[in-house]
Amino acid sequence: MRQVAWAVVSLLAACYPGGAETVGDLDSVTTQHDQSASFSTLRTYALPDSIQEVSSGRGAPLTIDHSYDARILARVESNLNALGLQRVDPATATPDVDVLVSATATRYVEYVSYSFYDLWPGGFAGYDGSWGVYYPYGAAYATVLDAGSLRIEMLDRRTADPSTKQLTAIWTASVDGVLGGSTESLVQRIEAGIDQAFVQSPYL
Amino acid sequence: MRSTRPLLAFALLASSAALAQSHVRLSYEFAVPRGETKEYIDRFSSRGAHLDASFELSYAFNLELSAGLNSFNAAKQGVLTTTDGQDVSGKQFRYLNVIPLMAGFAFHVPLGHGSRIWAGVNGGAAYFDRVIDLGLNEYTLSDWQWGVQPHVGIAFGLGADGTALFFDGRWQYFWERHGLPPQQYFSFGVGLLFGGGSAKHR
Numbered sequence: 001m002r003q004v005a006w007a008v009v010s011l012l013a014a015c016y017p018g019g020a021e022t023v024g025d026l027d028s029v030t031t032q033h034d035q036s037a038s039f040s041t042l043r044t045y046a047l048p049d050s051i052q053e054v055s056s057g058r059g060a061p062l063t064i065d066h067s068y069d070a071r072i073l074a075r076v077e078s079n080l081n082a083l084g085l086q087r088v089d090p091a092t093a094t095p096d097v098d099v100l101v102s103a104t105a106t107r108y109v110e111y112v113s114y115s116f117y118d119l120w121p122g123g124f125a126g127y128d129g130s131w132g133v134y135y136p137y138g139a140a141y142a143t144v145l146d147a148g149s150l151r152i153e154m155l156d157r158r159t160a161d162p163s164t165k166q167l168t169a170i171w172t173a174s175v176d177g178v179l180g181g182s183t184e185s186l187v188q189r190i191e192a193g194i195d196q197a198f199v200q201s202p203y204l
Numbered sequence: 205m206r207s208t209r210p211l212l213a214f215a216l217l218a219s220s221a222a223l224a225q226s227h228v229r230l231s232y233e234f235a236v237p238r239g240e241t242k243e244y245i246d247r248f249s250s251r252g253a254h255l256d257a258s259f260e261l262s263y264a265f266n267l268e269l270s271a272g273l274n275s276f277n278a279a280k281q282g283v284l285t286t287t288d289g290q291d292v293s294g295k296q297f298r299y300l301n302v303i304p305l306m307a308g309f310a311f312h313v314p315l316g317h318g319s320r321i322w323a324g325v326n327g328g329a330a331y332f333d334r335v336i337d338l339g340l341n342e343y344t345l346s347d348w349q350w351g352v353q354p355h356v357g358i359a360f361g362l363g364a365d366g367t368a369l370f371f372d373g374r375w376q377y378f379w380e381r382h383g384l385p386p387q388q389y390f391s392f393g394v395g396l397l398f399g400g401g402s403a404k405h406r
Contacts, residue, residue, distance in 0.1 A: 019297050019337055020295070020297070020337075024295075025295045026294075026295075026339055026340060027294055027295075027339060028292055028293065028294035028338050028339025028340070028341070029292070029293045029294060030290050030291065030292045030293075031290070031291045032289060032290050032291070145340075147340060176339050176340065177339070177340075178340070196293055200283050200291050200293050201291070
């Protein structure tokens with residue numbers, strides 16, 4: 001009877017799809033925009049030639065390889081140009097918006113302990129899932145996750161207030177994911193994320 | 205008057221006659237989402253269970269108490285607009301756990317040898333727990349929703365002890381509440397009925 005119960009549980013578990021299977025499954029693109037901003041009147045933009053590193057609020061910062069900055073910025077530029085916007089040099093012309101690109105790479109570490117059931121649900125050597133495990137030295141396992149984000153900010157110069165020195169961000173995109181795989185595949189995922197950010201922002 | 209109703213109901217349930225006709229049904233269920241539920245998760249659920257207790261109030265007329273669990277899940281690619289105005293795209297791993305808690309009435313028609321057919325309607329509420337894993341984030345939206353649960357079933361007696369093998373089907377519909385859309389799904393169960401043979405009318 002017990003074997004039958006386990007067979008049923010295993011069968012049901014087999015029907016339950018797991019979560020992410022590849023690092024790409026954990027990629028996400030988040031966009032936000034100012035509902036009151038006038039995007040249709042945008043004509044020009046300025047885009048710095050480098051990607052700024054910013055730190056995340058939590059975790060330990062990782063070193064960022066900047067050898068692909070030009071390629072990533074070119075992808076941002078091509079999407080902006082496809083909207084009909086013209087890139088200008090802020091030293092010679094005043095753009096409607098500044099487009100700033102920044103990146104974070106962070107290592108998150110979480111220490112956890114597992115019960116005997118979590119370690120070996122079917123039981124082992126006479127010990128079943130009702131047993132606990134005591135770790136006299138505290139947490140036993142460390143979960144390490146390296147994650148990164150590429151952020152694109154669109155700051156409206158037309159509404160800049162010199163008296164309060166405040167710029168308004170009218171569009172923000174964040175391409176987020178787990179840092180894994182080859183550098184080339186990582187850059188391709190970032191490029192796909194940049195394209196997606198513009199695709200899911202039809203108001204631009 | 206209001207305070208006496210629970211006492212009357214309890215007395216009714218506790219009467220030896222009612223208890224003598226009572227039976228319990230335990231079933232494994234799969235479910236097929238419809239309507240707004242299907243828009244959220246377009247995939248049938250293979251994980252579910254129901255526990256029903258049935259008390260015969262008069263001949264063939266039963267009070268039903270019902271509790272269940274139906275778990276749906278599916279992966280979907282698309283853009284999710286959150287309640288705080290973010291548009292988030294990526295592969296969404298969607299989960300929906302429904303815990304319906306119902307009570308109602310049903311007509312049970314005995315067929316002899318512990319077999320029977322029945323049809324009834326339950327009413328009550330269900331707790332809908334919606335979870336979307338997207339990227340490294342989790343988005344949740346959960347609440348109770350009121351609903352109805354028409355159901356039919358057929359049982360085949362397995363022996364003199366009143367145990368029977370049964371199949372049932374339910375339409376579970378829950379009204380919009382707190383801005384959450386109406387939910388509905390069909391569920392189909394197979395299970396065992398216990399205690400059905402003690403009915404003195406058979």
